[in-house]
Amino acid sequence: MTADWHIVPGGVTAPKGFRAAGITAGLKASGLPDLALVISDNTAIAAGVFTTSQVRAACVEYCRQQLTAKHNIRAILINSGQANAATGEAGWQDAVESAQALAQVLNIPAHAILLASTGVIGQRIKMDKLVAALPELAAAAEDDGGDQAARSIMTTDLVSKSIALQTTIDGRPVRIGGMAKGSGMIHPNMATLLAFITCDAAVSTTLWQQMLTRAADKSFNQVTVDGDTSTNDALIALANGESRTQAIIEPGADADQLEAMLTAVCQYLAKCIARDGEGATCLVEVQVHGTHTDAEARQIARTIVGSSLVKAAIFGRDPNWGRIAMAAGRADILFDQNSLRIELGDLVLMDYGQPLEFDRDAASNYLKTAAAGEYLHTDTVLIKVGVGDGSGFGLAWGCDLSYDYVKINAEYTT
């Protein structure tokens, strides 16, 4: 499928019928924005993908309950500063009360609200400050508030992450917007990946959840900064039908087009998160082909991009094919080692399972040049790995392993 869409401004407020806000409620000691709201003017269907961890924040449990009950959704409330994870029954009550308080301010049912938190594990939300700030937050919600909302969900992310794409379905413009935060962790215990998607297409709840799950598997689930999974990871997607296109209720060309654009939004945000990983000096993309299934290719790609040895070699700008081969081999996917092929940029380092004579200076220079790209520039360290003749294909993204990663994660002392 060709990418028949283009970027539009506005992030999560680019799709019709969505407003958003971000304000400083005083939850963070820094005084930076720490409370965000996304509102759909009319009810939206919602889909979600959440952390698979056994240790889950109250907000994650809350969202899972609401989505299981298939409630229509009007708003998402997101706080940064306190993760409200490992806070027990009291933390659960805080979540329930947050939703109730916002429901009163917005004059909507509490079950039409979803919640997300990011910040320090073990800390309860500063409820007095949060509740007191809700009227100001609601009043600030505007149809151009997407970028401000994106800034308010940051913890120690170095940049905010926001995107919107537009395509044409059924002769009418359809937009998907998204914002995310990643795993910058100057403070400890802040490793949360949060992402919020808005869409003005009309689509059935079942299809929308299926699309989101598949898109997550090709994007956020293929990002690794350090292999750790947060207690608060959440991806929530709303679709409100305000584009007034015909409802997409079964698979077909329109559904494919919508899913492709949803996947593109998710992959854009996923790459932003990898590039903004702790201590990262570059974005690394691994492409794997030749497996039986796409899932197998994704697993190998994820293993390579997550290997500490591969990551350290890239930080050292060392074209170390041996570590890439090693990581591919330990991905728990069967392949014939004599079919292994490894490319770095346009240079072939290994083929048919054996190292080739290649220009080491050119390879090292490729790493230096590619890694030196500006933020979100197309310059990315690209590793291509073939493992056979199958049609499976998969991508994964990560970053290098630098001194700063260790520094960020070791030198904070509680």
Add this chain to the structure above:
Amino acid sequence: MTADWHIVPGGVTAPKGFRAAGITAGLKASGLPDLALVISDNTAIAAGVFTTSQVRAACVEYCRQQLTAKHNIRAILINSGQANAATGEAGWQDAVESAQALAQVLNIPAHAILLASTGVIGQRIKMDKLVAALPELAAAAEDDGGDQAARSIMTTDLVSKSIALQTTIDGRPVRIGGMAKGSGMIHPNMATLLAFITCDAAVSTTLWQQMLTRAADKSFNQVTVDGDTSTNDALIALANGESRTQAIIEPGADADQLEAMLTAVCQYLAKCIARDGEGATCLVEVQVHGTHTDAEARQIARTIVGSSLVKAAIFGRDPNWGRIAMAAGRADILFDQNSLRIELGDLVLMDYGQPLEFDRDAASNYLKTAAAGEYLHTDTVLIKVGVGDGSGFGLAWGCDLSYDYVKINAEYTT
């Protein structure tokens, strides 16, 4: 079972009827010892556990073939310097010729020889030097050569790793010796874990393989330095019956006693490898209890000890319980988060899934003190994690993540 054994000198040559040697054959540029031999005077049964990687060295494929054919074994030849992995058909021929050449020197069948290699991936063994050195190597094999052999299998290990234990079975002394090398990697691509066990008990091949597999699951498979798996990992155990005890051919008290001592030898060597991990400043032991099965507990323990965030926190001497909880949660083992309990040394940091008020200075001081232990001193950073009321228990070992890890793995440039 109480540990009714004691340490004896001699490493792999402590058990009766074993000789060993280690010499400089010129395989390494450094001139350090690089060729080792372990000989059993009479035929021994052999068991093995090998890398699960899809990219396997020629020596691993060779050993798997010999062990599948259930050949009795007389000798193990180990070279350091070149890994003979990713070397294709030529590398396979080198392995076959190594065994044939040693067979001629020792006047034994080639199929009575096992092989192991460690060193740079993609490099073939310097066969002329290896073959020329075999007569000297064979002549040097003595019944006190265990320590010299242990030194000759090192690559960039900082210390050699060797142990022997003695117990009494059937009224007679029985010994198990072992040596290992770990994953010091100043050169790239040297991450191999090799371990060799000798035993003078008489035991059936089937039982011996079962014991070794279980012991590996409780020792070497519970060690992580950086989560990467080598192309050459091998654990080989010989038992030659020279202790003249009654043959252990079925499960029972004698088998249990032998397996317990085998497990102790493997765990000792596994801890040596973790403590000597690249850039490590301390050994970390994670104990998990309360799961349904031991395997579940081991998986959680392994996930915690392998978490980059936990490792970096320990390097920073930061009692960061949140990261331990996070890592436990993502281990793919179901448990009730409200039963999570975390102890650091004797301090309880979290209980019933919620953080406790604890003495942070004492906790940080515990980390500083425990981490400052001498090599293989009993001072070890100990993390205890409970996840419920089950009887499952598991251990894992690792090390912290330091600047030196990044330095060692990034600053070498090919």
